[in-house]
Amino acid sequence: MGVHLDVVDGVSEIVLDRPDKLNAFDDAMVVEMHAALDAVGDARAVIVRAEGRGFCAGRDLAGADPGSEDGEAVLLQQFNPLLLKLYQLPMPTFAAVQGAALGVGLGLALACDVVYVADNAKVGSPFAQIGAVLDSGAHLHFVDRLGAHRALELIYTGRLLSGGDAAAIGLVNQAVPGDSLLAVVRSMAATVADGPTFAFAQSKVIVHSVVAGRRDVAAVLIDEAAAQGRASRTADYAEGMTAFIDKRRPDFVGR
Numbered sequence: 001m002g003v004h005l006d007v008v009d010g011v012s013e014i015v016l017d018r019p020d021k022l023n024a025f026d027d028a029m030v031v032e033m034h035a036a037l038d039a040v041g042d043a044r045a046v047i048v049r050a051e052g053r054g055f056c057a058g059r060d061l062a063g064a065d066p067g068s069e070d071g072e073a074v075l076l077q078q079f080n081p082l083l084l085k086l087y088q089l090p091m092p093t094f095a096a097v098q099g100a101a102l103g104v105g106l107g108l109a110l111a112c113d114v115v116y117v118a119d120n121a122k123v124g125s126p127f128a129q130i131g132a133v134l135d136s137g138a139h140l141h142f143v144d145r146l147g148a149h150r151a152l153e154l155i156y157t158g159r160l161l162s163g164g165d166a167a168a169i170g171l172v173n174q175a176v177p178g179d180s181l182l183a184v185v186r187s188m189a190a191t192v193a194d195g196p197t198f199a200f201a202q203s204k205v206i207v208h209s210v211v212a213g214r215r216d217v218a219a220v221l222i223d224e225a226a227a228q229g230r231a232s233r234t235a236d237y238a239e240g241m242t243a244f245i246d247k248r249r250p251d252f253v254g255r
Helices: 027-039 071-087 104-110 138-146 148-157 163-168 178-193 197-211 217-231 235-246
Strands: 003-008 011-016 046-050 093-097 100-102 114-118 122-124 174-176
Touching: 003 027, 011 027, 011 178, 027 071, 046 178, 071 104, 093 104, 093 178, 100 104, 104 114, 104 122, 104 138, 114 163, 114 178, 122 163, 138 148, 163 174, 174 178, 178 197, 197 217, 197 235
Parallel strands: 011 046, 046 093, 093 114, 100 122, 114 174
Antiparallel strands: 003 011
């Protein structure tokens, strides 16, 4: 199976498992990835990770038909729905990236809320080498995180970034030694999953709205107030406030 879902310490892990092809996506993996995303259910945190020496080399071009395929249809029908489904998951999501993260592989990583990479990872989309346009949401992520000038430099040159370089310029959260990558991400995801995940989901919606262009301070203040109202009606809000008053550690349940 090219993609499967595991549960480790209460955190759902979507695992890309086609290591002989650097986890490049063929048609079957697209279907399996949809199934895995649908199966996370009410998980309180999700990790996207991969087996083998690479995270994901992108689309498996062995199935491409140069000169006659419709590139727009490939994206609209196969990959865009997949990336949107991951991006719109309501719970905190984390990517653990080793080796190559290219094309749709990079898009999958950057669709997660938090991205940790191995320090020797290779991150980018060298589409200039194949005459293709950068896709998988990377225009948004590059411009939002790096600025237009760096985004276009990476697009024009097709330059790949090491994990350390990607972290240094802010494309990803942090680079860590490869042999500790999964342990670090699992520890962080488990800690977050024990937190007030309903409140986190409210913040995720607000952050996405800001990224989408809702940058007016007054509007954000209204959104925050509405979210706080929803949170204040949860068990976690009552538990958190009571625990603070009682000077004890809260026991959150995610609702």
